[in-house]
Amino acid sequence: MSHKKHHSTTPLSQLLRLPPGKVRLAEHDTSATPGFPGKGKADAAKFTAAILPELSDLQERLYASSQADPENAPKVLIVLQGMDTAGKGGVIRHSIGLVDPQGVQIRAFKVPTAEERAHHFLWRIRKALPTPGMIGIFDRSHYEDVLVVRVDGLFPESEWSRRYAEINEFEAELAANGTHLIKCMLNVSYGAQHDRLAARLDDPTKHWKFSIDDLDSRAKWPAYAEAYEAALTLCNSETAPWHIVPADHKWYRNWAVAELLREKLESLQLGWPPASYDISEQKRRLAELS
Ligand code: AMP
Ligand code: MG
Numbered sequence: 001m002s003h004k005k006h007h008s009t010t011p012l013s014q015l016l017r018l019p020p021g022k023v024r025l026a027e028h029d030t031s032a033t034p035g036f037p038g039k040g041k042a043d044a045a046k047f048t049a050a051i052l053p054e055l056s057d058l059q060e061r062l063y064a065s066s067q068a069d070p071e072n073a074p075k076v077l078i079v080l081q082g083m084d085t086a087g088k089g090g091v092i093r094h095s096i097g098l099v100d101p102q103g104v105q106i107r108a109f110k111v112p113t114a115e116e117r118a119h120h121f122l123w124r125i126r127k128a129l130p131t132p133g134m135i136g137i138f139d140r141s142h143y144e145d146v147l148v149v150r151v152d153g154l155f156p157e158s159e160w161s162r163r164y165a166e167i168n169e170f171e172a173e174l175a176a177n178g179t180h181l182i183k184c185m186l187n188v189s190y191g192a193q194h195d196r197l198a199a200r201l202d203d204p205t206k207h208w209k210f211s212i213d214d215l216d217s218r219a220k221w222p223a224y225a226e227a228y229e230a231a232l233t234l235c236n237s238e239t240a241p242w243h244i245v246p247a248d249h250k251w252y253r254n255w256a257v258a259e260l261l262r263e264k265l266e267s268l269q270l271g272w273p274p275a276s277y278d279i280s281e282q283k284r285r286l287a288e289l290s
Contacts (some may be wrong), residue, residue: 031249062074064272096261106136121142172240
C-alpha cells in the first residue's frame with residue numbers, strides 16, 4: 001500500500017484548524033478523531049508508523065536545505081499547549097520521537113528564572129527559536145504569559161492584556177522570517193484529566209509524574225478554560241493559526257501531531273540541494289584513490 005493511502009483526504013491541518021472568531025472550548029469534542037484513516041486504537045500504531053518514511057525524508061530535506069543555504073533555510077516550530085496531562089510530553093516522545101533527533105530542538109518552558117523574569121516575556125522565547133533547517137518544539141511557550149500569568153494574577157491585567165497584540169506581532173515576525181508555526185492546543189477533558197492524575201497516584205512508576213501543583217491548577221479549571229479561550233480567540237491569525245487537537249485519546253493525539261508535521265513539511269516543497277562541486281571531477285578523484 002502506498003503511504004498516500006494513510007493520509008486523510010482533507011488535510012488534517014484544515015480539519016483541526018480553529019476557525020476565526022470567539023472560541024468556546026465546550027464546543028470542541030475532546031474525544032473526536034477527525035481525519036484518522038483507520039478504525040481506532042487497534043490500528044493507530046500502524047498508521048502512525050506509516051507516516052515515518054515520508055516524515056524522515058522531508059525532515060532530511062529541511063536539514064539539507066540549511067546546509068546549502070544556512071541563512072535562508074526555513075524553520076518549523078511546533079508550539080504545544082494544553083492543560084496538565086494533555087500530553088505534551090507524550091507527543092514529544094511518540095510523534096516528534098519519529099524524527100531524527102539531530103534535526104530537532106526541544107525547549108520546555110518552566111516557571112521563569114530570576115534572570116528571565118527581569119526581561120520582557122519574549123526574551124527567553126526568542127533565544128529558544130529553531131535555527132535554519134531545524135524543527136523546534138516548544139513544550140509550553142509564550143502563551144503561558146497569558147495563561148498561568150492571567151489565572152494566577154502574576155502580572156496586573158494592564159500588563160497581560162497588552163500581550164495578545166505583542167504575541168500576534170511576534171508571530172507575524174516569525175512567519176516573515178521563514179519560521180513556519182504549527183500551534184497545537186492539546187484539548188483534554190476535565191474527566192480524562194481526572195483519570196490520568198488518578199493513574200499517576202495509583203502507579204508507583206508514575207508517582208514522579210504527579211505534581212501537587214497539578215491539583216491546584218485543576219481546581220482553577222474554569223479560569224484556565226477562560227484564559228485559553230481568550231488566547232485562542234485573540235491570537236489565531238492566518239499566518240499563525242491554532243489547531244485544536246482532541247487529546248482524550250492518546251493514540252489519536254500522537255498520530256495527529258505527527259501528521260500535522262508531515263503536512264507542514266510537505267507544504268514547503270523542499271527539493272534536494274544541488275551539489276556545490278563538480279560531480280565528475282570528484283568521481284575521477286575518488287577513482288584515483290581506490
Ligand atoms: P511542567 O510543564 O509540568 O514541567 O510545569 C511547568 C510549570 O511552569 C507550569 O506550572 C507552568 O504553568 C509554569 N510556567 C511556565 N511558563 C510560565 C510563565 N511564563 N510564568 C509562570 N509560570 C510559568
Ligand atoms: Mg506538570
